[in-house]
Amino acid sequence: MLLMDSSTKISFNRCIRDGDLVIVYERHTMKAVKVCENSVLQNRFGVFKHSDWIGKPFGSKVFSNKGGFVYLLAPTPELWTLVLSHRTQILYIADISFVIMYLEVVPGCLVLESGTGSGSLTTSFARAVSPMGHVYTFDFHEQRAASAREDFERTGISTLVTVGVRDIQGDGFPDQFSGLADSVFLDLPQPWLAIPSARNMLKQDGTLCSFSPCIEQVQRSCETLRSDFTDIRTFEILLRTYEVREWKMDHSKVNDGNSTACPPRKRRQPSSEASVGDNASSSAVMARPSAETRGHTGYLTFARKCVS
Amino acid sequence: MSENKPESGPTVNPRVTWEGCSVLLDINDGDRLVFARLSAGSTLKIGNKTFSLQPLIGCPFGSLFQVESGKEKPYLSRFIPPTEENNVQDEGGCQLQEESRDNRAIIDNNQAQSLTGDDIDAMRRQGATGNEIVEALIANSATFDKKTQFSQEKYRLKKQKKYAPRVLLRRPFSRSICEAYFKKYPARIGFLRVDTLSLLLSMANVTANSDVLVLDMVGGLVTGAVAERLGGSGSVCNTYLGGTPYPMEIIRMFNFNNEICKRVLRCSVNDLCAVQNETSEQVSQREDVCTMESQSDEKTSLSVSTEEVHLSSKNGFLDLVPENELSTTGKTCKAPKAGEKAPKEAIQSWKENGFSSLIIAAPEQDAWILVKDLLPLLTYSAPFAIYHQYLQPLAKCMHNLQLEKMAIGLQLSEPWLREYQVLPSRTHPCMQMSGSGGYILSGTRAYSNTSQS
Helix, strand or coil: CHHHCCCCCCCCCCECCCCCEEEEECCCCEEEEECCCCCEEEECCEEEEHHHHCCCECCCEEECCCCCEEEEECCCHHHHHHHCCCCCCCCCHHHHHHHHHHCCCCCCCEEEEECCCCCHHHHHHHHHHCCCCEEEEEECCHHHHHHHHHHHHHCCCCCCEEEEECCHHHHCCCHHHCCCEEEEEECCCCHHHCHHHHHHHEEEEEEEEEEECCHHHHHHHHHHHCCCEEEEEEEEEEEEEEEEEEEEEECCCCCCCCCCCCCCCCCCCCCCCCCHHHHCEEEEEEEEECCCCCCCCCEEEEEEECCC | CCCCCCCCCCCCCCCECCCCCEEEEEECCCCEEEEEECCCCCEEEECCEEEECHHHCCCECCCEEEEECCCCCCEEEECCCCCHHHHHHHHHHHHHHHCCCCCCCCCCCCCCECCCHHHHHHHHHCCCCHHHHHHHHHHCECCHHHCCHHHHHHHHHHHHHHHCCEEEEECCCHHHHHHHHHHHCHHHHCCCCHHHHHHHHHHCCCCCCCEEEEEECCCCHHHHHHHHHHCCCCEEEEEECCCCCCCCHHHHHHCCCHHHHCCEEEEEHHHHHCCCCCCHHHHHHHHHHHHHHHHHHHHHHHHHHHHHHHHHHCCCCCCCCHHHHHHHHHHHCCCCCCCEECCHHHHHHHHHHCECEEEEECCCCCHHHHHHHHHHHECCCCEEEEEECCHHHHHHHHHHHHHHCCEEEEEEEEEEEEEEECCCCCCEECCCCCCCCCEEEEEEECCCCCCCC
């Protein structure tokens, strides 16, 4: 991610270079593209030459041979979460941002994570610990670990993240981290099996989080946490989005006795009965919740290692 | 292993308290939250007794303290909770299937307890510990055995909180500071809930080496949270309309080291937008005026916060221990405090490069008016996040940004947070819930031919 390194961070003076990762923003979709001097991007708006992009600032609008356009954005962990390829179910921004805050992850921290999955949360952890901290993430699936490593190379965070292939539920975290971790994050089918090891990894008052879709998993995890952890709290977080529209309301009186509120621009009101001042229309910006929204992702259980 | 106040080195989250550090005291598991500064003379009042906080100096954050009766007077002593609670749960687990008790015969007539207030006082004078008093109350309760397992636990906990109160030493972090204020004085932070704050930080991509522009009218909470994430690199510019900076007293609770403090700078919107061709004479003249203004404002804001402290201490919530605050600040803080006026070089650098992101937390202002002036200060492709208590100003702002084509990827969202109680056979969402954490408008600044840098 460009912002990690002070020499590459975005600014008015920093323009797109050959080899940069950009997020191509179309009207309703986005994708990550590596800029290559001789390459092109083809979509329903036409053909875009990468060479046209080089030298332009991030955030620019670029055109295709047909006159269609897209925007080129600098990658951030949020945008990356929306474009990365899903090898597993991923965490989204609401859960990710809450986890980072509640685990108290700041620059310099050492974070242990399992499973890596598609690396969505890992990318945000890397941002949070940069530049002096580190994330050690483990997945028992060799291929997924390899894909994650590739992704971290592409997004430029591989100096901050180390991916290991390991079965944390069966073998626990590696002993070399004992007592060194500031935070541990678990996204496993049976997290209670990993909790004793997590306990050993954490510093005193270190933070732990376990993400589980099912309440039975949460109950079992909490039971196991009670022996060595305190401040055990479980949450659910969701993000509701709103749509915004401008409505022009016609104030002319309606003759037929029906409701005077009218949908925008669809019905023409007979204005024969209206007096002079009543033809004025006003516009208002209105917001309503989006019709589709996520109902559940998982429960987040947080805890702190007891101080002895 | 004890650590001194972190002046050097990259550690930004020391785990052991030191003299002069700021702490958050959690009394009786969240019932009462108090910010304090640890020193030999600082004290805490629980009930009608005053306790010295000296035993807390040099202890790890997360330590628990209980009131112990000493030879002369009660004091706070470090205490490790036994794992007996775990055993109770296990027993509870087995007995649940056989729990046959219920409350049909229990009459609430205030006559179940045979120990009187005088009896308890006598026990105290003889040196009984809080826990012994709790056990005595249980032994002398006629209805205790008739209660269900869960009811007994609840009873024990209630008595323990009264006769053997516990104090948990918490680290002040953006999470704990935000939660404490949201619980006790939400209006001071514009009802900004902890999940909303976390979203602002993510959506604005706050990270090391970034230059973040912040308009903070929530007491400095957002500025502090941003500075925490920067960890001593980059910069956070706390900006303000007009000539008077907004109060930032919450930042003092964060225990920031010098490296972080000097990255928190202040600059008015006027200065940020000023024409670059101004002569240095004109600039320094204006700066002098501003410095004088801001110095006198600093004094007034300091005195205002001390007053608030006196008022709120009656309610049991202190911002900082009043009689010690000013004196300890004088002794221990030789280094620059956070919020110094931004030097010319910084302003110049921000103008040349643009800010890497923007956060606005002005829950009583018109969002569009602020965004119009501040968005052009961002570099292109920079994300921004605007917090508001009310939906309408953000809806209007979003609409205007779309019309003017100043931003893309606009999203108006509202976070929903619910906590659960997880106990054997008693798992359910908590009875109480926060109704709202406010709204966020987020997006990315787009470059267009009509944009001016």
